[in-house]
Amino acid sequence: MRGQSFSSQLAVWGLSLLFLHCSRPVPEAPAPGAPAPRETIxxxxxxxxxxxxxxxxxxxxxxxxxxxxxxxxxxxxxxxxxxxxxxxxxxxxxxxxxxxxxxxxxxxxxxxxxxxxxxxxxxxxxxxxxxxxxxxxxxxxSDNYQGGRLAGEFIAEKVGPQGKVVHIQCQLGAANAQKRGQGFKDVMAEKGIAVVAEQPADSMKDKGMTVMENILQAEAKIDAVFCQNDNMALGALLAAKNAGRLKEMVIVGFDGNREAMNALALGDLAATVTQNxxxxxxxxxxxxxxxxxxxxxxxxxxxxxxxxxxxxxxxxxxxxx
Known part of the structure; x- marks a missing residue:
């Protein structure tokens, strides 16, 4: 209506706003004892x-x-x-x-x-x-020391007390990897088996291969090799295979990765200590x-x-x- 006062229009708008506000859904309160929502971590x-x-x-x-x-x-x-x-x-x-x-x-x-x-x-x-x-x-x-002992016991059974074994290490600053080595060496000492060479290859396949190549040149007799991880074991395996000497030794790794499992299935790798x-x-x-x-x-x-x-x-x- 053209003659409606401004104050009347304000009253209508106010009632409309009040209606809209009251018609909005009210958030539900958490149920008693329910956990508070957790912030994203x-x-x-x-x-x-x-x-x-x-x-x-x-x-x-x-x-x-x-x-x-x-x-x-x-x-x-x-x-x-x-x-x-x-x-x-x-x-x-x-x-x-x-x-x-x-x-x-x-x-x-x-x-x-x-x-x-x-x-x-x-x-x-x-x-x-x-x-x-x-x-x-x-x-x-992982229980690294126990894993090293498992590898040592396996090798000891394979080579006997007159065996000559090689130990290829992870980076020397990897304290828990060195526990694998300690477990292995403790078994070798208990069984009276000689560790004729021990060198780090920094957990890498290519370095494992190079280290093993050098050891093969220096050692005429190697009965077993323990590597502190599978990458180095696979590198050592390649070096021994290329030198035509793989059949004279057993090679044991540590980790249980897929490539190592494949090498086990083929009979090239003798064993590995599996982690999860x-x-x-x-x-x-x-x-x-x-x-x-x-x-x-x-x-x-x-x-x-x-x-x-x-x-x-x-x-x-x-x-x-």
Whole structure:
């Protein structure tokens, strides 16, 4: 109506707004005793290198568990560079991670990064290898010493007390990898078996091959070789095969990666001590969630190992299909 007053129009608009406001749905209050919604956790993972199937499988375990838990996962690959890994951890800290997972390239070199996390109040979970210093909330690790003993006992049974064996090591700064070596050497000492050569090949296949080539030239008799990981074992296998000497020795690795399993099935590799990197990765994420929730976690979580040979290799499935 043209003659309607301005004050009357305001009254109508006010009633309309009141109606709209009252007609909006009211959010439901949480049920009594229901858990409060959890904020999204930002988890950082600094890995030494993904040029190793073991860590690629660990990555899958971490990613699967993070997805299931609704976690935002930030990753950094150091490509076997200790300085880059320290820088990677600093970068992840700047991005506001709630927990830091670290898979170190070197147990000593990672200490400054661990201490930096400590200074920031960010809990550290070390997955494999170990750290020589700083405060660690939890260490998730294979039972490396026992694994080394399993390899030693297998070799001792194959070669007898007169055997001559070779020991090829991971990088000497990888403390927990060296526990494999200690377990192996303890069995050799107990059985009176001579270790005629011991050299590091830094966990790499190509270096394992080069080291083994040099040892083959220096040693006329080699009955067995223990390598602290499968990559080096596969390199040593190639060197022995190229030299026409593979049949005179047994070669044992450590990890249980797919290429090693194939070599076992072919009868080229005698045995390997299998780890479960997929489960280790999952355990890292599960531990991180507990820490964010304020739960207590074990200081050390050991994932079991086992020794397999060519007869059992085909039945092993480390990662779900």
């Amino acid at each position: 930002i988890l950082g993972w600094s890995v030494s290198s993904l040029n190793n199937e073991f860590f690629v499988t660990m990555k899958q375990g971490i990613e699967d568990a993070a997805k299931e838990q609704g976690i935002t996962l930030l990753q950094a690959n150091a490509n076997a560079d200790v300085a880059k890994q320290v820088a990677d951890v600093e970068d992840l800290l700047q991005k506001g991670v709630a927990v830091m997972l670290i898979t170190p390239q070197d147990s000593e070199a990672i200490v400054p990064a661990v201490k930096r996390c400590n200074d920031k109040g960010v809990p550290v979970v070390v997955v494999d290898i170990g750290a020589a210093g700083g405060k660690i909330a939890a260490l998730i690790i 990197p997929y489960q280790m990765g999952r355990a890292g994420v599960e531990t991180a969630v507990k820490l964010v929730q304020g739960d207590k976690v074990p200081a050390v979580i050991k994932v079991p190992v086992s020794l397999v040979n060519s007869e059992t290799a085909k039945s092993l499935h480390q990662v779900p299909e």
